[in-house]
Amino acid sequence: MQAHQRIRYYSGPAGGWGSVKSLFRNALRSRVRLATADALLRQNKPKGFACVSCAWAKPAEPHPAEFCENGAKATFWELTSRRATPEFFSGHTAAELRSWDDHHLEITGRLTHPLRFDHASDRYVPVDWDAAFSEIGEELGRIRAEDPKQVVFYASGRASLETSYMYQLLARLYGNNNLPDSSNMCHESTSVALPESIGQPVGTVRLDDFERTDAIFFFGQNPGSNSPRMLHQLQEASRRGCSIVTFNPLKERGLERFTNPQSPSEMLTGAETRISERYYQVKAGGDIAAMIGMCKSLFEREAASGGILDHAFLSQHTQGFDAFRSFVEEQSWAVLEKEAGLSRSEMEEAAAIYARSNAVMGIYGMGLTQHKLGVTTIQTLVNFLLLRGNIGKPGGGICPVRGHSNVQGQRTVGIAEKPSLVPLDKLAELYGFDPPREEGLTTVDACRAILNGDVRGFIGLGGNFLRAVPETGPMEEAWPRMRLTVQVATKLNRSHLFNGEVAYLLPCLGRLERDEQANGPQVVTVEDSTSCFHASVGRYRPVSDQLRSEPAIVAGIAKAALPENPKVPWEEWVADYGKIRDAIEATYPKVFKDFNRRMWTPGGMEKPLAARERKWETETGKANFKLPQALSASFDTGNDPHVLRLITLRSNDQFNTTIYGYRDRFRGIEGTRDVLLLNRQDMARLKIEDGAQVSLQTEASDNVPRTLSGLRAVEYDIPPGCCGAYYPECNVLIPLWQHAEKSKVPAAKSVPVRVVPAGIGLQAAE
Known part of the structure; x- marks a missing residue:
């Protein structure tokens, strides 16, 4: 199904005419109707809608076009005129559709009717909403009577704050905290690391800090493809002399x-702005060593001439500095160079930029979080920033860049498997029940429980769970053994083609569509990466009169599955989302004070951030220096020269598991995703020619075979000992147990693999 393959160097910048051409290509591919052509002008604007793609901040004074290339693709994807109707499903079995690739599954268009899976014909068939809710409720009721912990309530990162609040309440009223979400697969390392270091689970940076910062240190994040609107802030910062x-x-x-x-x-004119003043190609998993190298250089400078560290800040606001300094000073430059893949002079050069900058920001993405020591890596970055007081300083701070448009907001209103993160006593008071207190299942835990046969029901609020998780093959094999699977979605994806004994696919309204309920048009809210809440207004006609809103679907399941509770006004909430926001405010009064009024604040309603005010809500009452457990964050020990560290990548034509097309413009790869990017030295050493067919084999101690075949070797500028290939195709290579310590985020950014040339058996490769 893929197009003609072509691999060639792309010389253009990010943005520019390449971005404009891509926008028009995708508008044509999605068959967007002329009536929706003005959508992009309302994207991320006051009284407009929040982008359904990334979670980057929305300025109080937006640009004329406050959307990016990938945000436009997401909008076109939702406003497509293509439809996946009951007639489509009558013509295709699930077995046939499983042979389709991700792109061609989603491009079939918007789902139009509620569907029940018929195992006899291997097809989805239309069903009435009331009948669907009734059977789902009956099935959930039977499982609950046996053990409510056998059901998983998964949420992707797109559901609104209103839906998320209702969903977490549904799960807890049902009897468990099994609320894994996409954060478990991406930024859970942040949620574990930052509370221990600075006392809050989110970053400290606001959008206006970009106007005040003197230097930005970027780690493991690709704004050109994953959050392109950030390039506006980076361009403006670079132009005024900020060092990136x-x-x-x-x-x-x-x-x-x-x-x-x-x-x-x-x-x-073709004018370009240089973004990075210095660009260091650190080895995958080598960020800890690179940061320690910079810290070591700073300590050496301090010892030689003084005036580098902020001693007043360190004394008043931090704990553990002396132990950290001792740890750093004990490290040898030779080992740091080996683990970081950088030279001493490069780390010293970066440290010199940091030392001369008054306000410094640390920005990072999944290149830090998705490693064995993802938590430690983030805490080492915090240590680096603390040395010169760059937490709680205007223009300084730490900035994790989130992916899904409301993945951070879901956590804020209770989508969390950890009871300690949720005001359970307040929920008990408001709704008259005893919330479960046991820790629920993370995404990794849920996968393990499904594989073991311990989960009988799965409710998916959006997302593409089976495609996004590790151990793809075993997970797809185990999935049909569940009794009940329910997927709430706007489009078809691979997860919908593996079904429990009883299975439903329920179509919901998109964020851009008018949401008319009993009390009139409704508004939803989301939280961005900088902890600001925004109202979002849909204005386009729904693609089908059979669609229901996400709050209505959650309420429908809840009313069918749970005993009646007069304190939980499901129907009132669906009729008026303002009442859901009142309930959110009642549950979180400090965070959501005057929510219904303040949600229209230009630039967003700010969430209180204690660490931004240098108030440390930690056990010590201070910001804590945390000692690294090791210098390498990877599962790979680095002892076997035939083992490479695989970095899973997103294409420029992709957002998470959604594949918009086969044109990764910036990497020059067109018409295919079956490629393996390799360093020239490694190719020569392993005797692999450019363009050769190869396979990847996971190097793992459990001796379970995990392979991905049919890849084209491509010589690429990537550090020696590393290789790169696309997500989610590479998930088959990631063992479920290879996850970040403490956070359980799959370690997808340094998977130990062997490259096997075509024609060589796996045993021979060993």
């Missing part, structure tokens, strides 16, 4: 240079 220092294994174009598509002069 990047640590990333691959040269990502968005961190190199940018042409602003909204600037007529730049577009006409």
Whole structure:
């Protein structure tokens, strides 16, 4: 189903005409109707809608076009005129559809009717909403009578705050805290690391800090593809003299240079802005060593001349500094160079930029979180920032860049498997029940329980769970052994083609569509990466009169599955989402004070951030220096030269598991995703020619075979000892047990693998 394959170097910048051409290509591919052509002008604007793609901040004074290339693709994807109707499903069995790739499954279009899976015909068939809710309720009731902990309530990161609040209440009223979400697969390392270090689970940076910062240190994040609107802030910072220092294994174009598509002069002249002043291609999993190297250089400078560290801040606001300094000073430069994949002079050069900058920001993404020591890596970055007081300083701070448009907000209103993160006593008071207190299942725990046959029911609020998790093959094999599977979605994806004994696919309204309920048009809210809440207004006609809103679907399941509770006004909430926001405020009064009024605040309603005010809600009452457990964050020991560290990548034509097309423009790869990016030295050493067919085999101690075949070897600028290939295809290679310590985030950014040339058996490769 893929197009003609072509691999060639792309010389253009991020943005520019390449971005404009991509926008038009995707508008044509999605068959967007003329009546929705004005959608992009309302995207991320006051009184408009929040983008359904990434969670980057929305400015109080937006640009004329406050959308990016990938945000436009997401909008076109939702407003497509293509439809996946009951007639479509009558013509295709699940077995046939499983042979389709991710792109061609989703491009079939928007789901239009509620569907029940018929195992006899291997097809989805239309069903009445009331009948669907009734059977789902009966099945959930039977499982609950036996053991309510046998059901998983999964949530992707797109559901609104209102839906998320109702969903977490549904799970807890049902009797468990099994609320894994997409954060478990991406930024859970952040949620574990930051509370221990600074006392809050989110970053400290607001959008206006980009106007005050002197230096930005970037780690493991690719804004050009994953959050392109951030390039506006990076461009403006670079132009006024801010030093941007990047640590990333691959040269990502968005961190190199940018042409602003909204600037007529730049577009006409081809002018480009340099983004990164320095770009260091750190080894995958080597960020801890790189940070320790910079810290070591700072301590050496301090010993030689003084004036480098902020001693007043360290004394008043931190704990554990002396132990950290001792740890750093004990490390040898030779070992740091080996583990980081950088030279001493490069780490000293970066440290010199940090030392001369008054306000410094640390930005990172999944290149830090998705490692064995993801938590330790983030805490080491915090240590680095604390040395010069760069937490709670205007223009300074730590900034994790979230993916899904409301993944952070879901956690804020209770989508969490950890009871300690949720005000259970307040929920008990408001709704008259005894909430479960046992810790629920993370995503990794849920996968393990499904494999073991310990989960009988799965409710999926959006997302593409089976495609996003590790151990793809075993998970797909185990999935049909569950009794009940329910998927709430806007489009078809691979997860919908594996079904329990009783299975439903329930179509919901998209965020861009008018949501008319009993009390009139409704508004939803989301939280961005900088902890600001925004109202979002849908205005387009729903693709089918059979669609229901996510709150209505959650309420329908809850009313069918749970005993009646007069304190939980499901129907009132669905009729008026303002009443859900009142309930959110009652549950979280400090965070959501005057929620219904303040949700319209230009630039967003700010969530209180204690660490931003240098109030440390930690056990010590201070910001804590945490000692690294090791210098390498990877499961790979580095002792076997034939084992490479695989970095899973997103394409420029992709958002998470959604594949918009087969044109990874910045990497010059077109018409295919079956590629393996390799360093020239490794190719020579392993005797692999450019363009050769190869397979990947996971190096794991459990001796379970995990392979991915049919890849084309491509010579690429990637550090020696590392290789790169696309997510989610590479999930088959990730053992479920290879996850971050403490946070259980799958370690997808340094998977130990062997490269096997075509024609060589796996045993021979060993």
